Structure formats: structure tokens, C-alpha cells
Amino acid sequence: MPPRRRPQFTQENIDQQLQQIHLLDQSSSSENLEQLGPIIKQIHTNRQQDAYLRTLQSLIESKDAEIETICGDNYQDFISSVSTLFTVKSYTNNLRDKITSLDASVSQVGRGLAEKKRALLQSKKTAANLDEAIDNLQASLRVLDVVDRVGEMVKEGKYWSALRSLEDIQSMPPTSLSQTPLFQHLLTSLPSLRGQIKDAVTASTKQWLLEIRNITGQVGKLALEAMEYRTKRWRARREKDPMLRLSRVGSAVETVTYEKTEYNVLENENLKVDFKPLYQSIHIYTTLDSLDELRKSYQADRKAQSDLILPVPLSLASLPAITEEITGFFIIEAHVLNTTASFRSEREIEELWEALVARLTNAVEYALKNESDPEGYLRVKENLMAFIMTLESYAYSTQTMHTFILLLFEKYALLLERQFSKRFMEIILQDDHIAMHVDSAAEKEGVLKVVWLNKAEQEELAKAPLPLNLPWSQSFYLCSQDIRSFVQRFYQFIEGVSQHHRNVDELLSKSLDAILSNHVSESIGQRLAKTSTLTQVAQIVTNLEHFEVACSELERSLTSLRSTQRGGTIRLTAATSFGATLTRALARINGLITSKLDDFFELSEYDWTPKRREAAPSMYLYELVNWLTTVVDSLVIKETYKDEAYRGAVAYIAQCLMNFLTDRNVPMMNDNAISNILIDVDFLEDQFKTSGRGHLTAVFSELRSTTSVVLSDTVSEYLIPAVRQASYNNVKPKRLQALLEKLAKYGGSCRDSPSREKGEKRRKEAEAVGRLFPGESR
Numbered sequence: 112m113p114p115r116r117r118p119q120f121t122q123e124n125i126d127q128q129l130q131q132i133h134l135l136d137q138s139s140s141s142e143n144l145e146q147l148g149p150i151i152k153q154i155h156t157n158r159q160q161d162a163y164l165r166t167l168q169s170l171i172e173s174k175d176a177e178i179e180t181i182c183g184d185n186y187q188d189f190i191s192s193v194s195t196l197f198t199v200k201s202y203t204n205n206l207r208d209k210i211t212s213l214d215a216s217v218s219q220v221g222r223g224l225a226e227k228k229r230a231l232l233q234s235k236k237t238a239a240n241l242d243e244a245i246d247n248l249q250a251s252l253r254v255l256d257v258v259d260r261v262g263e264m265v266k267e268g269k270y271w272s273a274l275r276s277l278e279d280i281q282s283m284p285p286t287s288l289s290q291t292p293l294f295q296h297l298l299t300s301l302p303s304l305r306g307q308i309k310d311a312v313t314a315s316t317k318q319w320l321l322e323i324r325n326i327t328g329q330v331g332k333l334a335l336e337a338m339e340y341r342t343k344r345w346r347a348r349r350e351k352d353p354m355l356r357l358s359r360v361g362s363a364v365e366t367v368t369y370e371k372t373e374y375n376v377l378e379n380e381n382l383k384v385d386f387k388p389l390y391q392s393i394h395i396y397t398t399l400d401s402l403d404e405l406r407k408s409y410q411a412d413r414k415a416q417s418d419l420i421l422p423v424p425l426s427l428a429s430l431p432a433i434t435e436e437i438t439g440f441f442i443i444e445a446h447v448l449n450t451t452a453s454f455r456s457e458r459e460i461e462e463l464w465e466a467l468v469a470r471l472t473n474a475v476e477y478a479l480k481n482e483s484d485p486e487g488y489l490r491v492k493e494n495l496m497a498f499i500m501t502l503e504s505y506a507y508s509t510q511t512m513h514t515f516i517l518l519l520f521e522k523y524a525l526l527l528e529r530q531f532s533k534r535f536m537e538i539i540l541q542d543d544h545i546a547m548h549v550d551s552a553a554e555k556e557g558v559l560k561v562v563w564l565n566k567a568e569q570e571e572l573a574k575a576p577l578p579l580n581l582p583w584s585q586s587f588y589l590c591s592q593d594i595r596s597f598v599q600r601f602y603q604f605i606e607g608v609s610q611h612h613r614n615v616d617e618l619l620s621k622s623l624d625a626i627l628s629n630h631v632s633e634s635i636g637q638r639l640a641k642t643s644t645l646t647q648v649a650q651i652v653t654n655l656e657h658f659e660v661a662c663s664e665l666e667r668s669l670t671s672l673r674s675t676q677r678g679g680t681i682r683l684t685a686a687t688s689f690g691a692t693l694t695r696a697l698a699r700i701n702g703l704i705t706s707k708l709d710d711f712f713e714l715s716e717y718d719w720t721p722k723r724r725e726a727a728p729s730m731y732l733y734e735l736v737n738w739l740t741t742v743v744d745s746l747v748i749k750e751t752y753k754d755e756a757y758r759g760a761v762a763y764i765a766q767c768l769m770n771f772l773t774d775r776n777v778p779m780m781n782d783n784a785i786s787n788i789l790i791d792v793d794f795l796e797d798q799f800k801t802s803g804r805g806h807l808t809a810v811f812s813e814l815r816s817t818t819s820v821v822l823s824d825t826v827s828e829y830l831i832p833a834v835r836q837a838s839y840n841n842v843k844p845k846r847l848q849a850l851l852e853k854l855a856k857y858g859g860s861c862r863d864s865p866s867r868e869k870g871e872k873r874r875k876e877a878e879a880v881g882r883l884f885p886g887e888s889r
Contacts (some may be wrong), residue, residue: 165207194496273298316409323443324416326384326430329441333376354562359663369827389447393454402454410459413444417467425474430491434498437467445505464507472515479519485530485600488523492516492604516605523604528622531597531631535590537636542586544647544654546747549850550578562591563664564657582623582747587654590631593663597626597671619669620682627685633694639692639699646700649746655693656749662686697752701759705738708760711735714766717787719771719780720857725787729792735764736798757804764795765810773816773849779856785818816842821850826876830883844884851877 130749378565383488389409396405420436422429441464475491482488495516499509530670547554558581559572572581601622605615635651635658642648668679681886714731743756768788771777792815816839820829828834829842851873858870 113716194485202844235432256570308395309399309401312392313405313408315388316392316405319392320409320416323384326382327443328435329382329439330376330442331435331437333379333382334438334442334501335367335497337374337376338504342497342500364541368380370588376442379584384443384446386446386450392449393451406454409455413440414463416440417463420467421474423472425476425478427478427487427491429474430475430494431476431838433468433471434494437471438498438501440467441502441507442505445507461508465511468511472511475515476518479522481528482546484524485526485545488519488526489600489604492519492523495519496606501549512633516617520604520615524601524618524622525528525598527597528626531593532627534593535626535630536591536634538586539631539638542584542638544586544642544650544652547581547583547585547588548578549581552577554706555579556745558588561595562588562657563668565664568660583657584650586635587661588655590658594623594626594661594665597623616681623681626687627658627683630659630689631658632685632688636692636695639696640701643703645700645703645742645746648696649702649748651698652693652700652752654690655696658689659686659693662689697755699761700746700752700756703762704743704756704760706736707742708763708767711738717771717784719777719784721781721783721787724783725790728791729787732791732794736795740798740802752805757799757807761795761799761807765792765814768792768811769846770815771783772814772853773846775849777851777853779860781857782822785850789815789818813841815841817847817850820847821854826880830879844880848877848880849878 118843222414272512350857376382381493391403393402417440420440425433441460444460444463447458448457474769475495479488479491495512499512500515502511515622548557549558555572555577559569562583564572568582572579598619601619632655635655639648639651662685665682666681711734716731717729739757739760743760745751745755746753768791771788772780772785792811796805796811799805799807820826820839820842826847829839829847835842855870855872855874855877858866858873861867861870
């Protein structure tokens with residue numbers, strides 16, 4: 112296959128193509144340099160052809176000799192060939208000239224184009240440099256604008272946006288600007304800018320903390336008011352529903368009910384606490400990897416603020432405001448804990464809480480040191496109780512506060528006991544000891560609701576017709592009223608305290624026992640000692656009986672009350688004290704009776720050595736018996752106590768008569784005097800038997816037995832142990848001896864022999880009786 116021939120271009124073809132080229136088109140914004148390409152390529156091809164022709168020419172010339180030789184042999188052919196060659200040579204020369212001309216023309220045009228191209232390239236390079244410079248300048252301006260905006264954002268409080276802008280600068284992709292000194296300087300200034308943002312955030316946090324401190328009291332006030340409303344609402348519901356009686360505020364039942372209408376003290380119509388500055392600071396510090404620094408600073412600031420809440424010393428008048436401050440402080444802390452993940456730890460808040468509670472309890476205890484009014488303790492308790500219940504609802508531990516409340520309760524109970532003790536003493540000392548009188552049913556019902564009575568007496572008095580004299584005097588009613596008031600105020604203090612029921616009940620038992628025993632019973636005893644009117648003493652006896660009953664009834668009612676409140680059992684021992692005072696009162700009746708009997712015996716004028724026996728009893732005994740029966744029977748006391756009064760009086764009469772016979776105040780007597788005494792005894796026994804109290808005459812048995820030994824002249828039999836044991840076991844030897852001595856003195860004082868002999872006999876009998884029982888007393 113023959114080689115592919117190159118395309119041949121004549122000068123005419125090249126000229127025609129060059130004329131079609133328009134390097135600068137006025138209607139175009141670009142140059143038509145692309146059209147030169149094919150033409151230059153053609154020119155290049157023609158140049159190759161020219162070189163080829165020159166080579167061919169040199170070959171032709173080298174072959175001239177050979178051609179001439181050949182031509183000599185082939186002249187004609189040679190001539191023809193030479194002619195052809197010259198024609199070709201002529202054509203080649205022409206072609207060469209045209210190519211040279213064309214090459215010069217193309218070279219001239221190419222140089223112009225190259226110069227234009229070079230100028231164009233230089234312009235483009237300059238323009239590119241300008242564009243790059245403009246871009247760098249604009250980028251620098253944008254970075255500088257961002258830096259400037261960082262400052263403005265910090266002033267506007269847009270700390271996160273400022274920090275993000277710095278991050279954007281640092282994370283810019285590599286550009287020509289990245290290598291500039293300006294950009295490097297900006298990069299080195301970023302930590303300083305971050306520091307400025309951090310300082311601004313810190314300042315905003317400090318300002319927020321100051322604002323929070325200023326509204327802490329308002330937060331606490333709203334929370335305490337909400338708790339007060341919650342308590343009142345639950346108390347009203349509990350009174351309507353007996354099933355809820357044992358549930359207190361904060362119990363599961365109450366909490367479920369309250370959650371339906373929970374009140375947000377941090378965001379309401381009166382107050383809205385903005386935590387955004389703190390959250391923003393936490394976010395910024397977290398981004399700057401400095402959260403621990405903020406946490407420590409916040410803890411230190413809050414501790415300093417908590418230290419400033421309590422003044423030293425604490426005034427009780429300022430306690431409500433102080434508890435509001437503390438409540439608000441820890442409500443805010445609880446909110447921060449619950450909304451900031453790990454920024455605050457429970458232990459940090461517990462440390463603040465425990466420290467502040469310890470200072471609060473110490474301050475309150477010191478402020479109450481000189482408080483003598485129990486109402487002051489009650490006000491403190493109510494304030495602290497609302498404080499405790501409020502913070503319990505925010506999951507704070509209040510065990511220490513409950514323990515402190517019980518400590519205050521013990522002091523309150525002591526002051527309350529002292530206060531009521533004075534009132535009870537005044538009531539007792541001012542009582543007229545006259546039976547209480549009621550005229551209307553309402554008055555009677557009001558009194559019966561106050562006093563404690565057994566069921567039978569309660570029903571009996573409720574049915575009794577009006578007007579009515581009640582068994583007790585005013586003091587029993589007033590004391591019962593005050594005891595109820597005392598119990599009410601006692602339990603008022605522990606209302607809302609759900610712990611240590613047993614301790615409370617024990618303390619109530621001790622306080623009531625102290626009041627009833629030391630101040631009611633003892634006051635009655637003191638008043639009793641100064642009372643000399645039998646009717647008043649009798650009224651005291653009746654009061655004491657009712658106080659004894661009241662103790663057991665009060666114990667029963669309080670135990671029933673406490674069982675409904677999950678309390679313990681109330682045990683009162685004051686009934687023993689009232690029983691002892693009652694015994695003293697009965698003895699006082701006997702003492703007053705015997706005192707009056709002494710008056711009667713002082714009026715007695717016995718002749719201890721009468722010449723004959725009297726036929727009638729002594730006159731003073733008529734008056735004595737009449738007074739005794741009138742007074743004792745008129746006493747408004749139980750028949751048992753009347754019988755005891757009679758028994759004591761008769762025993763005293765018997766003792767007085769026996770003393771006449773045996774006492775040393777009567778130096779001597781004869782048998783007629785003894786017989787007269789026995790006549791008086793007979794009279795007394797008849798009187799008592801007539802009044803239906805014959806059983807009392809047994810008290811005269813000793814007197815009768817002693818005198819019978821003498822009058823029946825059976826002393827010798829008395830000296831025999833078996834006889835003495837069987838017939839005279841109630842005769843006391845010393846008394847018998849004293850009586851015999853008096854008879855002996857009388858016989859010795861007589862002048863007649865029979866009397867003197869009888870006196871000597873009595874003396875010997877007296878000595879014999881005294882020798883048998885040297886240790887016996889009269």
C-alpha cells in the first residue's frame with residue numbers, strides 16, 4: 112500500500128484562508144485567535160514541504176552529472192526531462208519565494224499576535240492578582256468584621272454566638288489568607304477573645320446571682336404561702352372525710368391530690384425566675400472545657416450567700432423573713448440541681464443545707480433562751496413547721512429539724528406547764544367551795560361537756576331537773592376547762608409532726624401528772640389546811656372524788672384520741688395524788704370534828720371523887736351529840752365518808768373518856784367517878800343506836816372492859832394469862848395500871864380504914880400489873 116500523501120496547499124489556498132481571518136471582531140468581546148490554529152498548521156506543513164523541496168533540489172543537483180551522463184546517452188529524453196525539471200525548478204523557486212513571502216507575512220502576523228497574546232496574558236495575570244488581592248482583602252475584612260462583631264455580641268450578651276464566631280474563624284479552610292501575618296495575628300488573639308467572653312459570662316453569672324439573692328425571699332414567701340393554702344385545703348378535706356384523718360400534708364394520698372393543681376413558685380403570675388444566664392454560663396464554660404471552674408465558683412458564691420442569710424444574733428421577729436429566704440434559696444438550688452445535669456451535685460447542696468440548718472437551729476435556740484411565754488415557742492414552731500413541710504416537698508432531709516422541733520416542744524411543754532400551774536393554783540385558792548349552780552339547760556350542757564365524769568353520773572346529771580346544784584364547786588369546772596385547753600395547746604404544738612408519737616405521749620403524761628399532782632392536788636391540800644369550815648372541807652372532798660374520776664376518764668379519752676392519730680397510750684398517775692389528798696381531806700374533817708369535840712369536853716365538869724353515883728348522863732353530852740349528828744348528817748359527802756366521820760368522832764369521844772380515866776391530868780378518882788363515866792357511855796351508845804349507827808358503839812369496848820376489871824374486882828383474874836387472853840384481850844395493862852394507881856391515891860387520901868385498905872390493895876394490884884408488862888404503853 113503506497114504511503115499516504117501529505118495534503119498540498121498552494122499559495123492561493125493560504126492567501127484565501129488568511130483573508131477569511133478576523134483577529135479582532137468588533138461585535139465580539141473575545142479574540143478569534145482560535146482561527147489561526149489551522150492556518151499556522153498549514154503553514155507549518157508548507158514549511159515542511161519547502162524543506163522537502165530543498166532536499167529534493169540538492170538531490171537533483173547532485174545528480175546533474177549523472178543526469179548529464181544519462182542525458183548524453185539519452186539527450187532528447189534528457190532535454191525533455193531537463194526542460195521538465197527546469198519547469199519544475201521554476202515552479203519550485205516560485206513556490207519557494209511565495210512560501211518565503213508567506214512565511215515572512217505569517218511571521219509578522221504571528222509576532223503581532225504573540226505580542227497581543229503576551230499583553231493579554233499579562234493583563235489577565237494582573238487582573239488575577241488584583242482579584243486575589245481583592246478576595247484576600249474582602250476575606251480579611253470579613254474576619255475583622257467577625258472579630259468586631261464578637262465584641263458587640265459580648266456586649267449584647269450573645270456569648271454563644273460570639274464563641275461560635277471564634278470557632279468559625281479558627282476552623283476556616285486553608286486559603287491564601289491563612290498564610291498572611293494578619294490572619295496569624297488573629298489566630299493568636301483568639302484565646303484572649305475567648306477569655307473576654309469567659310469574663311463577660313462570669314460577670315453575667317455574678318449579676319444573676321445578685322438578682323437571685325434579691326428575689327430569694329419572694330420565692331420563699333410564695334412557696335410558704337402555697338404550703339399554707341395546701342395545708343388549709345387538706346385540713347378542710349380531712350375534716351369532711353374521716354378516712355383521711357390519719358393522713359397529713361405530704362402523705363402519699365395528699366401528694367397525689369396536690370399534684371393535680373401544683374403551683375410553680377418559680378414561674379407564675381407574680382414572679383418569673385430566669386435561669387437562662389446560668390444555663391448559658393454552663394454551656395459556655397462546658398465549651399471552653401472549664402466547667403469545674405464555674406462549678407467551684409458557683410458553690411463558693413452560693414455558700415457565701417447562704418452565710419449572709421442568718422443575722423447574728425437572730426431576732427424572733429425576723430424569723431419569718433429568714434425562713435422565707437432559706438426556703439427560696441434551696442428551692443432555687445433544687446431547680447438548678449434538677450435542670451443542669453451534673454453541674455450541681457446532691458452532696459454539695461446537702462452540705463449547704465446541713466450547715467444552714469445547724470446555724471438556724473442554734474440561732475433559734477439562742478433567741479428563745481430567755482423566752483418565758485409558751486406562745487413564743489408556738490409561733491416559732493408554726494413558722495418552722497411550714498418551712499419544714501415546704502422543703503420536704505422538694506426532697507430535702509428534715510430529720511434534724513424534726514428533732515429540733517421536739518426539743519422546742521419539751522421546753523414549750525415545760526413553759527405551758529408552768530403557765531397553767533399558776534392558773535390552777537389561782538383557781539383553787541380563789542374557789543369558794545360552794546356547789547356550782549346552773550339554771551338553764553344550755554348552761555348545764557356546757558358544763559357537762561367540759562368536765563370528765565363517769566357514764567352513770569353523766570347520765571344522771573343530764574336527766575336531773577333544773578335549776579340544779581352540781582356536786583362540784585367552781586374549781587373543778589375551771590380546772591377541767593383549763594386541762595382541756597392545756598391538752599389542746601399541747602397537741603397544737605406537734606400538729607404536723609409525724610414522728611416520735613411515743614415521746615410526745617410520754618411527755619403529755621408527765622406534764623399532766625405534774626400539773627394535776629403538784630399544782631392541783633397540792634394546791635387543794637394547801638387550801639385544805641387553811642379551811643376550818645366543815646361544809647367547805649366536805650366540798651373539797653367531793654371535788655377530790657371527781658378529780659380522781661376525771662383522771663381515769665381523761666386518760667381514757669386521750670388514749671382514744673391518740674389511737675386515731677397513731678399515737679400511744681396515755682398513762683396518768685395523778686389519781687394517786689388526789690387519793691392521798693382525799694385521805695387528808697377526810698382526816699381534816701375528823702380533825703375539825705375532834706377540835707369541836709375538844710371544846711365540848713373542855714366544858715365538861717366531872718367530879719372525880721363524888722360521894723355518890725349520878726343517875727343521868729352529863730349535860731354537855733346532849734349538846735355534843737346534837738351538834739355531831741347535825742353537822743355530819745348535813746355534810747354533802749358520801750355515806751361512807753359520813754360513817755367514817757362518825758367513827759372518828761366516836762372513837763375520839765371514847766379516847767377522851769378513856770384519857771379521863773387513865774391520863775395523868777386527873778391525879779385520882781373513886782369508883783363513883785368511873786360509874787358516872789359508864790353512864791355517859793351508855794347514853795352515847797343509846798344515841799348512836801337510835802340514829803342507826805349502833806355499829807359505832809364498839810369503840811367503847813376497851814373502856815368498858817378496863818373499868819369492868821376494876822369495878823368487878825377481878826384484877827387477880829386479869830393477871831392470869833389464859834383468862835386475860837380469853838376475856839380481857841382489849842385491856843391495855845398500862846392503862847389499867849394508871850386507873851388502879853388513881854384509885855389507890857384516892858384510897859390513901861381517905862381517913863377511914865376501909866378506904867385506906869382498899870387503896871393499898873389497888874396500889875399492890877397496880878404494881879402487879881406493871882411488873883407483868885414492863886414494856887407495854889398506855
